[in-house]
Amino acid sequence: MPDSLTRAIRWDTVVGALLLVLLLLSFSFVDGFGNALNLSFLIGNTLPIALIALPMTLLVVAGEIDLSVASTAGLSGAVMGKLWNEGMAIETIIPLCLVLGVVCGLVNGLLVTRLGLPSLAVTIGTLAGYRGIAQIVLGSDAVTDFPTQYLDFAAGRIGDSFLPQAFLPFLVLLAVAVVVLHATPFGRSLFAVGASQEAARFAGIRVRRAKLILFTATGFMASLTGVFWALHYASARYDNATGLELSVVAAVLLGGIDFDGGKGTLGGAIAGVFLLGALQNVMSLMNVSAQSQIVVTGVLLVVSVLGPRAARRLAVARAGRQAASTPTSSLRSPS
Amino acid sequence: MTHPSDAGPSPVLALKGISKSFGAVRALRDVSLELFPGEVHALAGENGAGKSTLIKTLAGVHRPDAGRVLLDGEPVVFHGPGDARDAGIAVIYQEPTLFPDLSIAENIFMGRRPKRALGRIDHKATNAATAALMRRLGVELDPERPARGLSIADQQIVEIAKALSFDARVLIMDEPTAALTGSEVARLFGVVRTLREQGAAVLFISHRLEEIFQICRRVTTLRDGAWIASEPLDGMTEDDLVRRMVGRDLDELYPKQDVEPGRIALSVRRLTREGVFTDVSFDVRQGEIVGLAGLVGAGRTEVARAVFGVDRWDAGEVEVDGRALTNGAPSTAMAAGLALVPEDRRAQGLVMDMSIERNIGLTGLRTTVRAGLVDRGAERSRSLDWAVKLRVKYARIADAVSTLSGGNQQKVVLAKWLATGPKVLIVDEPTRGIDVGTKAEVHRLLGELAADGVAVLMISSDLPEVLGMADRVLVMHEGRLTAEIPRSEATEERVMAAATGRAAA
């Protein structure tokens, strides 16, 4: 009984439930929410956050963070625009952009693991740096004339449904990430790394290598997102995806990934992403001003840091009370 | 309970009918205890018997589910550790609780440091007061040194200094000697005797029974959370006490089997880590148990860390089964069949927030795999197997290890490494905090492993353990190997002489 109780108040389940409730309420009461076009907007706009949230979840579980992801996305979009203007084939450009993302991630990873710098500081630095390079590369140009079959793929829907075409590849990536984090030895070792780096080292886990791999994967996914972004919105500019890192971090924390590392599930993180996305969509439909939306996001961020802790404490307290009310009282001394 | 009703002194602190449960675990059941001024009182019991819980209840960390705490005969309710401290009860917990980034002096005078005008903290006064405490304890520790990097023994000293600084009337010590060597224990006991003569009441927990007989007058025994007896130690033998604790007679404590040593399994050649240890060479053969003795700080743990690869060495080489190990690579050491049970279980041995199952599973992530994925069934049965073999006392295998008693946490660390089926096993203080019954069990296990051809290197500050179990004893002093003594010639005197550098044996 206490077993099911504690499980029932796990934070990621709470977030999943909140997402369901929000969706039900929105379908019933928010005008325009349920039509296919809006739903495809919702999902399309949330996909970039979701894509980066995949590696970010692993990174935060391992006790690190990458705030340069939006800049990496912007940079790869800018390079894509620049090379396209130069007349290079898109089939060559996209792999090059992805390699660039890998390099960006590798730089972050090496700075963190070789020099022992805190990732928060390193990636705030590269957040500014990568964005600066993007501006140098593309200036204030906006490149929009990418080949139509690519634009169509990034903006199109599957048949008559509301699902964007890019949703299927995302599901594949999500499945890969879930398996990696929760079922492979590598992913399982990340929880130890995040909770206690020293104990992880003493258990023979290659901590620095694991972190380097994660930063690199994050760079790769960020550049993939940058490419998707430029095609989805048919616009490559140096300031694409500005501020996206905050949404990603907010969503991941909201999904119950502990900022201190070592705890969380990918399911929770993705629920957090779509909860945030749906909330923003609903607020827009209800004409909530952009400023107020930011306030709501901020409040959610605070709740998401406190919520899981409160849930855990509640679980412990319940378990204690549960046991206290079982008949140990017969043993109490008569005095 | 057994206190004579004539006009003796009245207890300064008393517990009446205390019960406390955690979930389904009934850690204390109707326990009573009286502490008199000027007495050192032992609290004995197996791992998980409820000793630490009792102390935490006394100190206001836990609120009892039932029962009362009486201070000078008056019922009191402590709402937190601060209340207990203000009432003159100082507690040294089993696990040191220092802030790593603060200095020793700041740790001792945490939150109540002498202030100067404008509320600025008077560092001079704090440091001077700390130095005075250290003198009283007879130790040399720089008050301005940060707590980070202190050995466990030194951390313990700082905790004791902290308790002394409160001028406590009641001093409660949860396994204060677990991490100390003989001379350090003697030093601590000197301090305890002084306190006793000044009229303080001391509650003392230790799994080293000889210490209990050395310093305590009475003993209260707990078994599975229940009060068994409170009685004078006069006239009792160690066996009597063990029977109280365990409820039966005990197996032999040092069940040493004779094993014909095989090939060299671990070979350490001229290993040097600058400023830490120098030119250390030794072999351990299959089937051998080699003890590594020395004072705390002699460099034993550091050698083990370097051999396993968590620290790098500057010169020398290490071979396991003839295969040279890579410098600074625990994963290759593990792959070669080396296992290290580290000294500090909370920081190095365990991920405290993780479950028992997953902690034991950590060393098997590479081996319990099917098609590249962790085989959860195999992981669970591997963990369960070893948790049962070592008789870990737990409610559910999925519980966090932080909910286990200290000794049971230690067993999980052992389980985690024994589960790897090592060829060479290095154990650093393997029985620290483990009760007598389990200690015999661990010794039997080490003996069996050796009989199966495992090479065991045992670092221990518990000299009887080293002498009882080792085929050979290596002794370190100030970073160098100073002696190698065969079992037949190993005596306490010879080992201590080499360990203190008094004689080149």
Ligand SMILES: Nc1ncnc2c1ncn2[C@@H]1O[C@H](COP(=O)(O)OP(=O)(O)OP(=O)(O)O)[C@@H](O)[C@H]1O
């Ligand atoms: N916070 C907690 N949550 C759940 N169970 C707990 C908690 N603290 C202690 N226990 C359980 O209570 C029992 C008694 O633990 P306690 O730490 O008091 O033992 P102990 O006598 O100090 O043992 P040791 O000699 O190993 O230190 C154990 O079964 C332990 O698992």
Ligand SMILES: [Mg+2]
């Ligand atoms: Mg204890």
